[in-house]
Amino acid sequence: MALGVPCVGASSAGKSKRRLTHAESHPEAGALFYQSLRLIEQFTPGMVVLENVGNYQDTASMEVVRSLLSAWGYTSHEAILDGNTFGALENRKRLVVIAVSKGLQRLSGFDMDQVVPLREKEEKLSDIFEPIADDDKRWTIHEYLEKKEESDRAAGKGFMRQLFTGAESYIAVVTRCYAKIRSTDPHIKHPTKPRYTRLLTAVEHARVKAVPAGWIESTKVANCVMHEILGQGVIWSLFEAVGAAIGAALHRAARWFVPAPDAASANDNMVLAA
Structure with missing residues (x-):
């Protein structure tokens, strides 16, 4: 059981x-x-x-x-x-x-x-990235997250944004509410525009959890629900x-x-x- x-x-x-x-x-x-x-x-x-x-x-x-x-x-x-x-x-x-x-x-x-x-994990995070163009609309300036990080730091709360370039050998925990774009969830940094970031795609989310290829797509649910399924998974x-x-x-x-x-x-x- x-x-x-x-x-x-x-x-x-x-x-x-x-x-x-x-x-x-x-x-x-x-x-x-x-x-x-x-x-x-x-x-x-x-x-x-x-x-x-x-x-x-x-x-x-x-x-x-x-x-x-x-x-x-x-x-x-x-x-x-x-x-x-x-x-x-x-x-x-x-x-x-x-x-x-x-x-x-x-x-x-x-x-x-x-x-x-x-299983042996991938060498670096970028190994599981989907091909996303530098001008893709998913790259965004999240001004409210930047301001929240500043206010949290000023208040001594210790909450910081988790930004990843792809060169890392790991990524932080991707939670069930990932699609809500919260302040401490891991984001991917744009390769040339410092303030632009994006979330992992649902396929990338599945890959960082070593879920077999094609499984999350087979659920045929909305993108936010895919993230919730994976975020509540193991x-x-x-x-x-x-x-x-x-x-x-x-x-x-x-x-x-x-x-x-x-x-x-x-x-x-x-x-x-x-």
Whole structure:
């Protein structure tokens, strides 16, 4: 069972926007971890994968999740994993929890160290750029963002625009509200006009998350919705690695019940010889 507990109450931006002291205080998302626990209790899957922002690791709700998973007989494995390490340009760091039923844990020997990168990321950000002309209308002077950065700096807030040339080996987190053109979202700088910037295209957004080519276009939704889908998603190559590790663990466990091909052949030969 794979569950993505909503992160809007635990993320730094979400807590700052609503002035929350606790993730659980978020009016819409604060109690949804309880619904996730109910699903686990009802279906008792052999393995559970949970994903959230790194900050969620230190919340009261995560402590409840750990306690109940243990009480229900699961062995929990946790790690903060980042996109760059797992073959994506977006440096999105996420808490990944893999809970394994104790019987399956004993048979599979699962460990978080078995989650290893399967993809090598592009060398630089510009490697995933679409061919956009220097006079394309998407290049814009965002005067209101410039003024906001100045006012935030004057107020000592520490919020700054994140501008990328394409020479970088990473890009900052691209969020679900990316299409709204907010002050701290990553922008691409024009190669010759210092004040002109643009957003990533939806295709570029998919590429920095290592999403397979053509997938986001196949959704056939509006551009802003594509960004929202991707921004609420995960780093594809990271969770591909998680899936591979889980698959290998299940394969090891299955050997206790299903003979390996060589062993089955040996048994057949013994029967024929008899």
